[in-house]
Amino acid sequence: MRKILKKIIPITLLTLYFLSSYFFNNQLVRIDAYMPYAVEVFWVIMTLMIFRDNIDFHYKFSFLHIFELLLLIGFGFVICILAKYLHIAIPINKSDPHTLILLLIVAPILEELIFRKTLFSIFERIYNNSTFIVIVTAIMFSYAHFHYIFSVGRTYQSFIIYQSVYTLVMGLWFGLRILNLKSINGTIIMHFCVNIGFLAGLFSPG
Numbered sequence: 614m615r616k617i618l619k620k621i622i623p624i625t626l627l628t629l630y631f632l633s634s635y636f637f638n639n640q641l642v643r644i645d646a647y648m649p650y651a652v653e654v655f656w657v658i659m660t661l662m663i664f665r666d667n668i669d670f671h672y673k674f675s676f677l678h679i680f681e682l683l684l685l686i687g688f689g690f691v692i693c694i695l696a697k698y699l700h701i702a703i704p705i706n707k708s709d710p711h712t713l714i715l716l717l718i719v720a721p722i723l724e725e726l727i728f729r730k731t732l733f734s735i736f737e738r739i740y741n742n743s744t745f746i747v748i749v750t751a752i753m754f755s756y757a758h759f760h761y762i763f764s765v766g767r768t769y770q771s772f773i774i775y776q777s778v779y780t781l782v783m784g785l786w787f788g789l790r791i792l793n794l795k796s797i798n799g800t801i802i803m804h805f806c807v808n809i810g811f812l813a814g815l816f817s818p819g
Contacts, residue, residue: 623738626660630732635760653723660731664738678799682806689810692779694817696772704769707815716812721804728754728784729791729800743792751784783807 633641633652641648660666696703706712728750736746759777762770787800794800 619738622663623735626656626663627732627735627739630656630727634757638760639764650719650723653727657723657726657731660735664734666730666734682802685803685806686810686813689807689812690814690817691810692807693811693814696775697814699775701771701775702768703772703815704765705815713812716808717805720808721801724754724757725787725797725801725804728757729787730797733791747785747788747792751781751788754784755781 633656634649638649641652645651693703705716732750732753733746736749740746755777758780759773762773765773783804787803790803791797791800
């Protein structure tokens with residue numbers, strides 16, 4: 614019975630995530646634009662409390678890590694420049710301060726807590742296989758960006774598809790790194806670097 618409960622709890626939490634993030638996302642947005650984020654924050658806190666998981670923010674910088682962060686800034690920059698080159702419309706308002714807050718603070722922290730901490734914890738309790746967890750959470754990370762294709766206009770659908778491809782790469786990269794770093798702080802900083810590079814490309818001429 615205890616073994617069954619150990620599976621039921623993470624499966625239930627996973628189901629709640631899918632329902633709130635994908636099936637009822639539009640309804641939450643109608644209540645308030647920031648309601649989906651509030652629900653995700655609540656879900657993360659609830660899941661971590663249920664599992665009694667601690668968030669390890671310990672992160673040691675080394676020359677190799679600094680090189681990786683610089684590489685990620687370049688990765689983000691190239692992603693944006695390539696989108697411009699391919700004439701893919703980017704749905705980001707550069708003059709809106711809320712956009713900067715979402716890209717540089719909310720997205721790196723909240724998305725990493727969801728995909729590289731909370732979902733990792735859930736899948737470890739369902740099927741504890743590192744390769745499986747990295748692949749599945751990377752696909753979920755990509756789909757979390759792709760599912761907006763159903764609610765945006767045709768102008769931005771190309772970007773949504775484009776974004777789902779590079780976020781899959783990010784998901785695999787960050788998933789493998791969290792296994793090594795053992796610290797969510799590391800992937801938060803990595804995510805921030807990609808986004809800062811993307812913004813640099815967005816504000817660059819051309």
